[in-house]
Amino acid sequence: MNDFTRSVIEQIRKVPKGKVSTYGRIAELSGNPRAARQVSRILSSMSRKYNLPWHRIINSQGRISLKPGGGYEEQRAILEAEGIEFDLYGTVDLKRYIY
DNA sequence: CGTGTGACGCGGG
């Protein structure tokens, strides 16, 4: 595992319950602003093993990136259980919930 | 070693 990956795991773990962050933001904090895609890949392949709060990472538009039937419902349910509110378009107010 | 694939992001229509 490289330094970037280690940093991504560390940064994701810092996002507190009731807050969210974005793939791009985690990538920035980890030293590579252009690696948002890698962050998403790390989440999908290592969330279990490294016990990551994967559900707290959404896209830059404030929307869940998983597809309906592909995890969307689960992620949304967990976030709502943590107090995150979604508008009728499935968008969360990043100004309010970003970490 | 090319080619296709995303849990991405940004701009534009």
Next chain:
DNA sequence: CCCCGCGCCACAC
């Protein structure tokens, strides 16, 4: 808001 294109990048074939 939706849909596209383009750039980006590790990874599976």
